[in-house]
Amino acid sequence: MKFSESWLRSLVDPKLSSEELSHLLTMAGLEVEELDAVAPAFTSVVVAQVLEVVKHPDADRLNVCQVDIGSGTPQQIVCGAPNVAAGLKVPCALPGAELPGDFKIKVAKVRGIESSGMLCSAKELGIAEEASGLLILPADAPVGQSIRQYLDLDDHVFELKLTPNRADCLSLLGVAREVGAITGAATSLPVVAEVPASIADSRAVVLDAPAACPLYYGRIVKNVDAKAPTPEWMKRRLERSGIRSISALVDITNYVMLELGQPLHAFDNTRLDGAVHARMAKPEEKLLLLNEQTITVDADILVISDDAKPLAMAGIMGGEESGITLETSELFLESAFFAPKAIAGRARRYGFGSDASHRFERGVDFGGTRRAIERATQLILEICGGQAGPVVEAKAELPARQPVRLRTARAEKVLGLPLGADRIAGLFKGLALDFVQQGDDFLVTPPSWRFDMEIEEDLIEEIARLYGYDNIPSPAPQARMAMLRQPEAQRPAYRVRQMLADRGYQEVVNFAFVETQWEADFAGKTAEADLIRLANPIASQMAVMRSNLFGGLIANLVTNLKRKQTRVRLFEVGRTFHRDAAAVPVAGYRQPWRLGGLAFGGALPDGWASGGRKVDFFDVKGDIEALLAPAALRFEKLVHPALHPGRAARILLDGVDIGCVGELHPEWVQKYDLTAAPVLFELDFAAIKAVVVPVYTELSRFPAVVRDLAVVVDRDLALQALFDGLKQDLPGLVTDLQLFDVYAGKGVPENKKSLALRIVMQDTQRTLQDSEVDAAMQQLIACLEKTFGAQLRA
Template sequence: MQFSEQWLRTFVNPSLDSAALGHLMTMAGLEVEEADPVAPAFTGIVVAQIVEAEKHPNADKLRVCKVDAGTGELLQIVCGAPNAAAGLKVPCAKVGAVLPGDFAIKAAKLRGVESFGMLCSARELGLSEDHAGLHVLPEDAPVGSDIRDYLGLDDTLFTIKLTPNRADCLSLSGVAREVAALTDSMLTLPAVQPVLPGIDDRRSIVLDAPAACPRYCGRILRGVDAKAPTPEWMKQRLQRSGIRAISALVDITNYVMLELGQPLHAFDNARLDGAIHVRMPRAGEQLKLLNEQIVTPAVDTLLIADDARALAMAGVMGGEESGITLDTTDVFLESAFFAPAAIAGRARAHGFVSDASHRFERGVDFELARPAIERATRLILDICGGVAGPVEEAVAVEALPQRPAVRLRPARARRVLGIDLNNAEIESLLRRVHLAPVQSGDDFLVTPPSFRFDIEIEEDLIEELVRLYGYDNIPARVPQGGLMMLERSESSRTVWDVRHLLAARGFQEVVNFAFVEDAWERDFCANDDPIRLANPIASQMSVMRSSLIPGLVANLATNRKRQQARVRVFEIGRCFERKADGEPVAGFHQPMRIAALVSGTALQEQWGERARPVDFYDLKGDLEALFAPRELCFERVSDPALHPGRAAAVMLDGRHIGVVGELHPVWVQRYELGTAPIVFEIELGDALQAEMPVFATVSKMPAVARDLALVLGQEVPVARVLEVLEAAASGIVSAIELFDVYHGKGIDPDKKSLAFRVLMQDTQRTLEDSEVDAAMNALIRHAELTLGARLRGSGE
């Protein structure tokens, strides 16, 4: 909403400058978006009258004017404006004046004729873009007076951004009430006196939809002069409020709307037929609005009609066929209260918004209809003449908004605000905004006035208290509290510890959207029923991810398109799956996971190492380092995202916690990756558990190392062999490690040879050969019995 500071100060005039007033309103919830001067800075410009205007002797388009600028003698000024004529009163910049843009006026000679000043257009003064001619002033403008004083140009245009609940401030009266309450200044609202009827003409009103329109006032005015000029003071206030002056009758209704907050509408009474009906539309009924738009109102759109046809869309816009014109002499003036729910969205449904609908859909004072019609009637009679009939009012009392009392507990207000307000101060603050509190025991009962639709619960009243007290006046206290260092178990680590571990191994963290493409879920997760978003921000982000791997693959594809061959990235994030007992949202499981992807060379290019592509075991080593000293196990697995023969399940303490492997060749080709990356994805919670190292005595005795080569079937995994050997190891066996895998000559094609180094040692004594042989034989026998292995070189 835009309005003039000078107009506001006719209602309330606090001892604040424009900047302080704007800050005050903003801090009270009436956010000032703009505060612009009405006109740019200029000096030395006065009201002047052209006494003579003769053609320039040496130029066809110039005139030599004799101008009375109130100096006691006529000034000669050469002017090129086409409307320069004797008798006009116009702005005159005398010699020494400074126009906007620091343009100084000096005596000059134009085509051989001396000129002592400049006659100005509206654009030259910065008042508008009109440069067609001189800015013509009213005939009663006092010659010699400063143009800034005469036109009230030392004014500020405030534009405030109101929240939807403060419709009471969509008027100068509403803003003035707020400013008066905030500054405890005197409030002078326009006096509204009933206009005594001079005729008995009336038009009956029928409320066919009382729930949508519980109050409707109408009045007939006869003999008005629609061609009467709108007073300059009214034009100025309208224009500075962003409303174009049209005609006196229309301008008056707009003026009252801005002044009091009540939208009004004037019908041409001669075009009306019978009673006024406030009703819903009939089937197929159409209406041509004042904006020349023909609409077919929906069944829930309220209309104003007479006995013959629809006249207007209630609370939105009038109809073309019943509107006033410059030939109108008899007016039917409407002032009504429409329920916000009956107006909300109706104008936007037809692609426009009106000033009336903007107010009605937020809530207009339901007691204001009659005072507003009286105020508008007085202005019409004063400006356009005529005589008024009585006000016809139809009211459905039971449908008017109810204003139940709201209980305010002072003790709770003090606790919520942290301000020590006593009961007397609370009562005084509330009375300043016309919220008359009534003592009820230790509490206050506050009945909101008819113009405050936003006061419904106790918190609304507490908000009023802090607004009036002033947010700037609330002391800034440093929070105080006792802090205690919490114990942190050494058997756990934070997410940041995990991030640092991966970063130390050359990974970079990425953050991807949890919203992904539907195709990603089908390809990488074999998920044909992903969790879909009701309102996706983009068509390619329509489902929730159930895996982090697709996002990392997309990161790799982006890097490949930018010639980045070596990529090492990881992400920690939440995934989303359907699960009946999911938490915190029933039906959905939301685990936190960690995933990583490597591609390109194993090491950065350098002189000391030959370049080689990264492989499964590189990422497997990174994964094992993340869990060290805990040991992971790996088992063959089938996963839709991974290569069928190069994928493994990650096992921890016998539990499946994730997968690791090479990306499936189909997806490598489909997503144009060139070479297959290696990825893993595991549950984050397992990575946050740490294992404390356990002390073991360092033996001073010599160790014995023996090699053990076993021939087994190709299908037997190494992890299973190690598990069997460790189960058969005696107490002197301290470590068993794989150091060679052999396929080829001397080994059956369906077999493989695994060579292990067995380290044996005792902390107290030197081992004897018999003990070492017995320990080795026990390992061999257990492997033969359990796995069907044979000692390499021992024959069949």
């Protein structure tokens, strides 16, 4: 909501500076987003009249002007403006004036002719960015008056950033009402008298959709002069409210909308056939709007029509074919109340909006609908002339104003203030609220302009606003506090993040809604039934909910590579979304927390000792094992749509699948223009936060025996399968079993490989004998030969 301060002060004038008023409005919940002067500072510029214009003798583009500045003696001024002419009234900067840009005016000679001042354009005064010539003033402008006073250039423009619930402040009337309630200043709100009908012409109004349009006023005004000029005071107020002056009739409807908050519409009455209807659109009905867009009106759109055709999208935009022009002499003026639910979202569906829809979808004062049409009629007759017919009213059931109970004790408890019933009653009177006091309680009936008062908390908020948020004390909280137990088997989420940061990863936060193609590439979801599609996405590339975190991480990597980052480590903690009929708390959709990560580039930061080795599967596998230590993980071969078919693994914890790790699939490396394949992982976040509680195990004081064993096995044999088989028949003396070498080639049969195992044996009570060690080794060898067909390597 944008308006000029002088307009507001004509309705309510508190003894506050502009800055103080701005702060007060902001602290009352009406945030002042901008407060700007309408013109920069300048001095000694007055209204002047050009008396005579002659060509400069030595310059083709200059004129020598005799100018009346109100001093009784004409001044000679040299001017190069193309539109200067005798009889015009224009701004004149006198000698000694200081214009914007630190431009000082002096008596000077221009091509040998003395010039005592300068005739000014709007650009030179700082009130316009561009100007093609002098600023032409109205013929009745008083010569000699300060231009700042005449054009009200000491004014300021307020721009409010209103929350959707405060539609009542989308008008000067609403803002003035608020200022009066906050400051206690007397308000001089517009008094609108009914304009008596001077002609009998009228048009019937029919409410075919009374739930969407329960109130409609219409009036015919004939013999108007649509070419009449808009008064300068109205034009100035409109322009400072961000609305361009178009024509007198259009300007009047816009002015009343800003003044009273009621959008109006004027139809060319000669283009209407029969009665005016407020109805829902018919199938495949088309309408050419004022913005020159032809639309097919949906069935849930409320339209205004006559007996033959649609005329306008109700509460949103009028139609071109029934709109007023400079040739209009007879109009049908509309002032109506449209239910917010019937207007909300309809304009955005067609890709446009309007000041009217902005107000109607938030709620317009249905108690002021008649007042608005009378005010508009009054202004039309004053500016454009004409005769007004009677006001035709069509009325159905208006929104019920249900009383809301406020308990004084409850308000005092919530706000922490000793208010008292008398103080609350005074605040309610300032807001012009209708209430009945019952002891210390109040039964408040919301006025017709407030759609946001429905529960007790709404009234408590009003009390807080008027009392002043900055006047409410902020004492230190006092409470009996006890330290909560931190379960030993549960790791805090921040600790997981810290562990990853310690290993060189940086956290990212991505949108949970992603591109449809990402779900196909990284989750293998191509069928529409598999996707969780958004009904109203904020952008076309954010149309579905993600089922894994890979897409966002790849996009982050692409962004980093474009910025010449060669080593990237990223992780994200976020929800993924899956269809599940048994899911809670959102029925039909399971939303687990997941931890995703990505590693790309060098295994170590660049340096003399880094060796230039690139990160691989096993580096990231080590990070995952460190993250879940001391838990023992299993890694099994995995086929995943996002990962390399031979370099990806499923991660198992105690036999439960908790995630996956692997290189990005070569196809996606090429598609997303990556220079190499990153390594990705995704884990169940709940599993990571669960910690294995350490159990004490006695450490041996006796030396360990280490033996190495090399065996030849089938090349396809997985190491994990070999370890699993050995552990089922592992001698009790063996405390550790590790692989330290893999070899295939010369000396090893084809389709075979050599595995070198290191076996560590130890006892906590005694030193092991060679015979015991040899027996344990023979047992291991026998297990390898029997279970896996292994042979000792010579």
